Amino acid sequence: MTRLKMAVIGLGKMGLHMIQQAEQAELNGSIKLVAVCEAHEETLRNFADAHAEISAYSDYMQLLDEHEIDLLYIAVPPKFHYPVVMEALQRKIHVFCEKPLANSTEEAREMLEAAEQAGVVHAVHFSMPHEPSVLKLQELVEQRSIGAIRKIELILQFPQWPRAWQQNSWISSREQGGFILEVGIHWIHMIQHVFGPITEVSSEVLYPDNAEECEHEVQAVMKLEDGIRIQLNGIAHFAGKERVSMVVYGTEGTIALENWEELMMGQVGQPLAPVEVDESMGELPVLKRVIARIQGQPAKIYDFNDGYRAQLVLEALRNPEGNTSHISR
Structure with missing residues (x-):
């Protein structure tokens, strides 16, 4: 060869x-x-x-x-x-x-x-859809382990942005940086892969006075094709711990993917407990x-069509027009 x-x-x-x-x-x-x-x-x-x-x-x-x-x-x-x-x-x-x-x-x-x-x-x-924890999450969703999905929450919290290991000349710029772009794009793609297309985006982004600097806060409501809501809450520059997580609420329970890879689940009225993930499931x-x-x-693989579909949602989040953006492909 x-x-x-x-x-x-x-x-x-x-x-x-x-x-x-x-x-x-x-x-x-x-x-x-x-x-x-x-x-x-x-x-x-x-x-x-x-x-x-x-x-x-x-x-x-x-x-x-x-x-x-x-x-x-x-x-x-x-x-x-x-x-x-x-x-x-x-x-x-x-x-x-x-x-x-x-x-x-x-x-x-x-x-x-x-x-x-x-x-x-x-x-x-x-890379997220190739991760063992995401593959397991997808399996649980497809098996309706928490019943029908009611809503999804996406939490992006960064005490410091850029993070200490992430210092460069562009990642804090409004033009091509910010946590919505750098981190949010991973979750946008993964959500569309696991749950289906995002068809509506309504967002509010708070920027600092410095016109060159990226966002400090974002609140958004997105909708999947079947009407399920995704609530996004993001903030940077505060006292506390970083949290990058997704919580999926179902009619019979809840699944949480905490800090990228810690998968947890519980039935209604019960606490969340760790889910055993077979690391050999990974596709990396x-x-x-x-x-x-x-x-x-x-x-x-995820090709440029996947990239384009994710870009549509990303830009609707980053550039709110005051009205709900309807994502057409």
Whole structure:
């Protein structure tokens, strides 16, 4: 089997994480990481010093001109996804892009159309539906373990934003940062995957006086296609603990996914108790599945259509118009 030649654009936290996954895949003989690109000079130099065997570039166009790439992983800030992805698609390169897909619905739509026309594998790095706790949650919902669903609550609480490990020049910006975009997009996608399409969004976002800074609070009500309500409460900059959780209320009980992965459940009138999750249910890493799909093997991935559908909800949340937004696809 021919090894796929892979390149990584962006050497931030996610880019370096994906390189570690690529190195594991190299050991299995499925791919070879041949080049990276990073605009930050010191970061690029440090990487190049430690990885002499991998070509290093500060200009992604030069990288693409000088290497025949099979798979491009894109981990640059959101507003740069569009130009990099579109260039790769024009060259018929398989694309694996970080979330969110784009920085607007218009960009996301164009990227989806270009990907379909290019006839290549296109994937967004949505990992939550592959997690064991989410797979178990989906199983419980499908088995009606808590009866019919009454409503869903989504809680996004950050004492500090950006978080201590997350310091960079864009993640606190109003243009392409904020916890709705950076964290909320994961949950938007997962909710639509498990519970069905979100068709209505009504939100109120509180921004600070600094016009460059991202949101501090959000309250929203969303509706699924079947009318089930999703209440979103988000806040940053307060005294307390971080909480990123979803609570699903049913006619016969409640399921909670606390802090990303702690699954709990209880019947009406009873306390919540931990749910045993089989870690072997997990379907990670996503890169392995993208490679399999490129090689023509059956593999579950979330493509640009999933990215576009999530982007529609994300932008309706981030840019309230004073009225309920009806999500049309």
